[in-house]
Amino acid sequence: MIKNIIFDFGDIFINLDKQGTYKAMASLGVTKISDEMIKVYHNYEKGLLNTEKFIEFFYKKFEIPKNDLINAWNAVLLDFPVTRLDFLKELSSSEKYRLFLLSNTNDLHIKWIKNSLGEVFYNEFKNSFEQFYLSHEINFRKPDSEIYEFVLNENNLIAEETFFVDDLKENTDAANELGIHVWNLIPGKDDVTELFIKNKIN
Structure with missing residues (x-):
């Protein structure tokens, strides 16, 4: 029972657009997802990395404005x-x-x-x-x-x-x-x- x-x-x-973040990142010039990026994402999802450090990682790696990174990250979320x-x-x-x-x-x-x-x-x-x-x-x-x-x-x-x-x-x-x-x-x-x-x- x-x-x-x-x-x-x-x-x-x-609802999610599971490809939303990938598409948004691609429009910002990031087309390849590395093992390092996946590890950072998993650590962020586990709360082992705070938001500031998470965004800083991608900002330093790709020199993309932080607001654009945040918008791309949230592009997966719908209604x-x-x-x-x-x-x-x-x-x-x-x-x-x-x-x-x-x-x-x-x-x-x-x-x-x-x-x-x-x-x-x-x-x-x-x-x-x-x-x-x-x-x-x-x-x-x-x-x-x-x-x-x-x-x-x-x-x-x-x-x-x-x-x-x-x-x-x-x-x-x-x-x-x-x-x-x-x-x-x-x-x-x-x-x-x-x-x-x-x-x-x-």
Whole structure:
């Protein structure tokens, strides 16, 4: 019996243009993503690097104005359909499940999201969850097994009683290896509002 549901954020609730940052960086003259750049990005997402140092790295490397870098970084973020918030609020108010958010995200993205959605919308979203875990605040990132173990242990959750929704297969596969039930939601094909239609959750 499922008692707990863990949701990802990007392309589950807020829509993403996954190529948005790459396209924006390419327009600024950066067309190759190096291993060093990926490592810096992962460290930033884990909160091991602050925003100032993150932007400074790219500024020194490419001599691109910092505001342009920030705009390019946030180009991945799109809209948040209100139907998904309504679905979440209804699910939360039913008190049938313990709800958690678990997102690989970072300080710049969250600031953009708060500003874009507005304080009321953002707080209604955040307050629908028992815990709101962002990778840069807990120093873990998906698909590392430690992040799932952290959520399970911190909240005394049993893996077999827990359901996880994410748009990336590598993330759902990692959670499933720990015994967590999963749904690899495909953006454009699936919608989180179809959670109970497309999955057997009792």
